[in-house]
Amino acid sequence: MATSLKFSSKPKPQATPNTLPPWQVLIVDDDAAVHQVTKLVMRGFEFSGRNIEFISAYNAEDAKQILQANPDIAMTLLDVVMESNDAGLQLTRWIREELGNLNIRIVLRTGQPGQAPEEKVIRDFDINDYKEKTELTHAKLVTVFYGGLRGYRDIIKLERARQALRRAISAISSVYDVQNLREFASAVLDQLNDLLNFNGDGLCASLSESYTASSNEGHLKILAATDAYSELHIDSNIDTLPSQVKAAINKALEEKQHHFNDFSVTCYYRSKVGSETVVYLSFDNKLESEGRELLEIFTANVAITYESLLLRDEIEETQKSTIYILGEAVEKRSKETGAHVKRVGEIAALLGRGLALPERYINDLLQAAPLHDIGKIGIPDDILNKPGKFEPEEWEIMKQHAFLGYELLASSDKRILQLAAVIAHQHHEKWDGSGYPQGLSGENIDMAGRISALADVVDALVSKRCYKESWPLADALDYVKSQRGIHFDPALIDVLFANLDKLDDIYQRYPDAPGAP
Structure with a gap:
């Protein structure tokens, strides 16, 4: 197995907080006054550092168009009785079954509870809350919003974690499939880019600069580079790199561990026989804890592939040299x-x-x-x-x-x-x-x-x-x-x-x- 990897425990410098987008909440009701009162009562409400952006629809058909165009709506306050006695119930079924949106939190509101008994609605429809309009005082609305938005936030976190894990597994598998060290270097760069290139929660949305360098007999050489540094030649000496990149690589080599900063990461790999490879990446956006966790999972598994590739390269080079020696011996004869x-x-x-x-x-x-x-x-x-x-x-x-x-x-x-x-x-x-x-x-x-x-x-x-x-x-x-x-x-x-x-x-x-x- 590859040597275990260590991560720097030094604290990160504090970055300026990002401006977070508002939570989108859809009000669906055929009574304009309901829209006005809801917005007035909830004015200034914040949850998890984000305020509310209200979107209004006055019938089920308008709501469908809005939901199709805005898949990130967190919650909807949905009237039961609109153009028909069960318009809200039918819209609920459409959201879950036809639109396939299981994330949005649905709160049914009704001014005519006899039309849709609470127990039957909760049993038969995939909703998250059921309220009579007379109940929706300021205090109760705040409770509804906290519950709904908290549920949506947690679902999205779980979904992102699931997608991130899938990306990590895919990225690791792609690196496992490479045949030599140079392919390994390119695959690591490509897969790290895919791994971190998604929006949400301040994670790195774009990967702007990256290098892979390998230490060979005391001389670092470039194995792969992204398009941002296309002027670099493969096997170029490390002296051709910008000063901040050289400093980061040298630090990783000296301390023999990974280093994570807010806007860059330096991954360090060392084999049992002492070969060393460093991957440096810098980002446009801040690297948050979720991205760091993915990097740790990825790099720990990649280290095993790295060790295997070095052994494979050594065996193949020995085999190739032996074949050349045999062939050349016949030619010389x-x-x-x-x-x-x-x-x-x-x-x-x-x-x-x-x-x-x-x-x-x-x-x-x-x-x-x-x-x-x-x-x-x-x-x-x-x-x-x-x-x-x-x-x-x-x-x-x-x-x-x-x-x-x-x-x-x-x-x-x-x-x-x-x-x-x-x-x-x-x-x-x-x-x-x-x-x-x-x-x-x-x-x-x-x-x-x-x-x-x-x-x-x-x-x-x-x-x-x-x-x-x-x-x-x-x-x-x-x-x-x-x-x-x-x-x-x-x-x-x-x-x-x-x-x-x-x-x-x-x-x-x-x-x-x-x-x-």
Whole structure:
């Protein structure tokens, strides 16, 4: 499990109180005098720091329109007898059943109690109070308003807490689904934004600035940033951050704990092996206690994901390095450039993205394709490094490397090595069926085999070999294009030529092929 998280207990500076919106109360009565008297009697009334805003309707149809347009009405004082003897009762049923508003507090008022007996109304209708108009003195109205508004306030708090918990669970789940540390950083920023971006009770309605930084070998670098700081480059040093952000991050690193202020939060994560990540966010609005509670729930759970991701990243990097070492060992044995295996993996991944294959499969291609020629480890040196053309019997031996590679890798039950076994076995198959070792054709060749075949040939042509000089990239591209539908899957040729800028980028990053641009 991740190291337990600690939160700063230092008091928050006091902020200027927010001006709270009034409670909306709807009066529904066909007697204008009732509206006037109610407003007069309740003038100056406040509850929980908020005054009253009255809205008037004189019949049920007007009330329906007002309720549909104003879902935040807290309470209604509703006459029973208006355009019909049960207009108020029918409106009550409409509010609860058709409008689906279960939050508004409904207080029925009647001047004719015989028309709607109290016991029957309370039993049959979802109301919160029932009063005769003769009872509504100032003292009793105040009691009704306190009871109704207090009930509405508590319902809204529970509803917001329920929604917040749902958002927190969704946010945590979204972070759990990420595949690497950089995705984790972006997901944390996105989900914290969603988590806090709702109105009510002074909680943060907008997230204006945020950063995620990671401490790696003593140097903090940016992993992700919001649009407000789009000029920052990923992996930029912390020195590029504004002074107040640097100060907040350094404080969290020094004290190794989260810090919450009225308008910002700095979250601190540390793994068992000492890796540290800090998330800094600043807000336009004040962070109230509800938002802080959500952040604590979220960050405590995210810490577990963070620990797991670091372990996963370490395992994947070790696996990738091992694969490159094995592939490069074979390349060096055949006196070929070591970066060939990396470029084949990168080109394979490029083709996979162009086909919109699943991201996990693309990542597997990136790691598996470099092992395409691992079977050459079983080919004698005099054949492997022969500068001239093979004799027929030598060529038969050389072709065995496809099956040898498959046999070597297929014994593993690991997903990537299983894919590498397919690639080793099929990367010399051809679309028209003239390849080896099985003479497969078309879609009978596994997609990984087809992709790796094109990636291998492109880079082999621009790389120097013991039996040939390197080709210019333009000539290599002309050749593979001429083999569209013969050697290579036509769809893959189209993808390659639609992404020549990305192919060029691969050669810029791994530039040891003499024919590379």
